Amino acid sequence: MPAIKHTELKTLKDFYALMAATRQVRYQAVGSLLAGETVPAGTIESLANALSALENIPEVAGKRVLSLDGDRTIDLDMDYEINEARKDIFYLEEGEETFLDFLDDLHPGFDDHVAAxxxxxxxxxxxxxxxxxxxxxxxxxxxxxxxxxxxxxxxxxxxxxxxxxxxxxxxxxxxxxxxxxxxxxxxxxxxxxxxxxxxxxxxxxxxxxxxxxxxxxxxxxxxxxxxxxxxxxxxxxxxxxxxxxxxxxxxxxxxxxxxxxxxxxxxxxxxxxxxxxxxxxxxxxxxxxxxxxxxxxxxxxxxxxxxxxxxxxxxxxxxxxxxxxxxxxxxxxxxxxxxxxxxxxxxxxxxxxxxxxxxxxxxxxxxxxxxxxxxxxxxxxxxxxxxxxxxxxxxxxx
Known part of the structure; x- marks a missing residue:
């Protein structure tokens, strides 16, 4: 079973709780990878569920909108949380070599800077x-x-x-x-x-x-x-x-x-x-x-x-x-x-x-x-x- 199940984020508190949950999933995955082991079962599914929850938050003018206290809402930039989840899923699914090619496509001059x-x-x-x-x-x-x-x-x-x-x-x-x-x-x-x-x-x-x-x-x-x-x-x-x-x-x-x-x-x-x-x-x-x-x-x-x-x-x-x-x-x-x-x-x-x-x-x-x-x-x-x-x-x- 994945550690993070499919969920709907409605409040700022929900958002913070979800990101805290991704910390534990990622920590365990890193430990396994550095030990040369397979990441725990459900890691990719957990991250995919977290990504889906983030992407499904209503968006207005490029900002995600969550409830602050029931009466008020707050507009949030979630580019980091969404993009890093996508990159982690790609890294785990495709492997490091393909992931480095992805970073090269993402960032102009990537290979030259890395070589230097x-x-x-x-x-x-x-x-x-x-x-x-x-x-x-x-x-x-x-x-x-x-x-x-x-x-x-x-x-x-x-x-x-x-x-x-x-x-x-x-x-x-x-x-x-x-x-x-x-x-x-x-x-x-x-x-x-x-x-x-x-x-x-x-x-x-x-x-x-x-x-x-x-x-x-x-x-x-x-x-x-x-x-x-x-x-x-x-x-x-x-x-x-x-x-x-x-x-x-x-x-x-x-x-x-x-x-x-x-x-x-x-x-x-x-x-x-x-x-x-x-x-x-x-x-x-x-x-x-x-x-x-x-x-x-x-x-x-x-x-x-x-x-x-x-x-x-x-x-x-x-x-x-x-x-x-x-x-x-x-x-x-x-x-x-x-x-x-x-x-x-x-x-x-x-x-x-x-x-x-x-x-x-x-x-x-x-x-x-x-x-x-x-x-x-x-x-x-x-x-x-x-x-x-x-x-x-x-x-x-x-």
Whole structure:
């Protein structure tokens, strides 16, 4: 019997429950494939049932419409959930070689980019791989908690991590709990670092955290209480339901003001950014505790840290790399390393790694020319590709 039966999705709650169910199906399938075994019976049927449920949600102007609370509806971009289910079914039914041909047809320049990546990494036994998740090794999703990792993605990434890397790390700005709930990689093979590296799940399943002073903890607890109150109100509730929603991380809080499907009118999104900025100014008028980083989609409110001689700064992923190197014993003075990202906030990871060990390679996923120039200017051992599928295929075919 399939784990996921044919069902009809009517509410947002139904949708989240279905995607959580696909996580377990995919996790079991990945474990079987990496062990060289046949996937559990009913896997393809389960995914097909999930896909059918998603495709049968009523659609208006390219968005799927679900009930929010019986009285209100919400319009959702479900391209990621639908497309990754289709790709997983194709991968399981047709096999890896045919699936790679499919990706080549799907993404212009696919084979050339993959060949360039293989050449960059060929023959290397990497000490560390440190990579961002969303937009880097995982295709973008309009919501965080339904961006369940696909089977093919996990097989490619995990195979590389287990065979070519001594210490593989996924380093994201997301909270640690949410990161585990959407990943389907085998347990105990990859370090999961979250909140830009302030917290981490090690290979033994222990959670490690960079200490926060009591004063800073009170400040962020106060902020989080106000954010919860704000987003519970009808005026702002929609921002908790799009993109990253409202996420309380370790030393940082994130609020979505937009998603990749542009669900929010631009003037409303900008007005909400100003509202959040005003709240931070009210709580921290002397700018001792918080810095705001606006990605255009998310507003990151980050606790400051002391720096030697430079005063206060926000905690970035470069600080995360340095903390993880010390806390986890990554031994980054021994290379080579691979650093992967897709936005400007991922560049400090590369800068920190190069500072410790110049023998560092970089593959960044972007079509932003300014970001590409910034990365290529840091090291000649860098490659730019336009799609996460290209990066995981580079990894999976080595």
């Amino acid at each position: 990546g293989r050449e960059l990494l060929n023959g290397l036994d990497l000490n560390c791989m440190i990579t961002d998740r969303d937009g880097t090794i995982n295709n973008y999703c309009a919501r965080y908690l339904t961006s369940i990792q696909s089977i093919y993605n996990s097989v490619f990434l995990s195979r590389f991590a287990m065979e070519k890397v001594q210490k593989p790390v996924i380093l994201t700005s997301a909270p640690l709990g949410g990161l585990i709930e959407i990943s389907v990689n085998p347990e105990g093979e990859i370090y999961y670092a979250a909140s830009k590296g302030r917290e981490c799940l090690d290979l033994e399943g222990r959670t490690r955290r960079l200490p926060i002073s009591p004063e800073k903890q009170v400040a962020i607890d106060t902020l989080n209480a106000r954010l919860s109150e704000m987003l519970a109100s009808p005026e702002y509730e929609k921002f908790s339901l799009i993109g990253s929603g409202l996420q309380f991380k370790f030393g940082q809080s994130t609020v979505a003001r937009q998603d990749i499907g542009k669900s929010i009118a631009e003037d409303e999104s900008k007005a909400f950014l100003e509202t959040l900025s005003s709240l931070v100014t009210e709580l921290d008028p002397d700018e001792q505790n918080f810095r705001i980083e606006d990605t255009g989609l998310d507003v990151e409110i980050i606790l400051t840290i002391e720096t030697s001689g430079d005063g206060l700064k926000d905690f970035d992923k470069g600080d995360g790399v340095k903390y993880l190197n010390s806390e986890l014993g990554l031994d980054m003075f021994h290379g080579p390393h691979l650093i992967c990202g897709d936005t400007g906030s991922d560049v400090p990871m590369l800068e920190a790694a190069l500072e410790i060990m110049p023998e560092t390679r970089a593959i960044y996923v972007t079509e932003n020319e300014d970001l590409a120039k910034r990365v290529m200017g840091l090291t000649p051992n860098a490659l730019i590709v336009p799609e996460p599928d290209m990066l995981v295929t580079i990894m999976g075919t080595l």
